[in-house]
Amino acid sequence: MALVLEQHVLIDAGSGVGDLSLERMAAIDHVFLTHSHLDHVAFLPLLCDATLSLRDGPLTVHALPETIAILKECIFNFKLWPDYSALPSPEQPYIVFAPLAIGQTVRIGGCGITPLPAKHAVPAVGYHLDSGSASIVYSGDTTLCDTFWDALDAMENLTGLLIESTFLNSNTEGARISGHMTPDLLAAGLRQLRRKVAIYIVHMEPGMEDETMREIGEAAAVFRPAMLKRGDVLEF
DSSP states (O other): OOOOEEEEEEEOSSSGGGSOOOHHHHTOOOOOOOOOOHHHHHHHHHHHHHHGGGSSOOOEEEHHHHHHHHHHHHBBBSBBBOOTTEHHHHHHTTEEEEEETTTEEEEEEEEEEEEEEEESSOOOOEEEEESSSOOOEEEOOOOOOOOHHHHHHOOEEEEEEEEOOOGGGHHHHHHHHHTTHHHHHHHHHHHHHOSEEEEEEEEOOOHHHHHHHHHHHHHGGGGGOOOTTOOOOOOO
């Protein structure tokens, strides 16, 4: 999973980053991570490595302290990949890690980016992306989380929601263990949302997209959910 915001900001760093040209990769100054799982961070070390010579300053990686600790222990450890937060020197590194806290807004350009509560197998957040006149929310990976939906209800300018639905209803136990949504759980969450917004479905099990969307249609048709596709552009 990867979303590009205003050309200079990346939300998560999954395989979608590989669709960007080298020039567009080099334009990324900030990466906001939802959590530490590989499908959301795998291209971060590759992005950094590919654009080292093209940057005037470091790449800033915003994440929960727990996520940063996992990245430093498991990826940027001089074993799997160089520790770019200490190279070429600790004083002038290629990567700067910026710890986030839920509810703490970071302003970049004309957009406010605020971490939202999420409930996953590892510490995780969603993100509220707010231009002032309108805003969207990206859930990241989460199962049903009441505080997430409460936060959405307080957003008066919310116009869109990108929400995961990873597993089919037949795999409720897998969803429970891994901290993911099923169509029925998604419908239960949407019923807590007391405002009308556009609903975009992301992060479905590969090869099961059509079946997942069918189940979502049965459980939550009144919300008119649509599948977000690679290359789609949203304005807010």
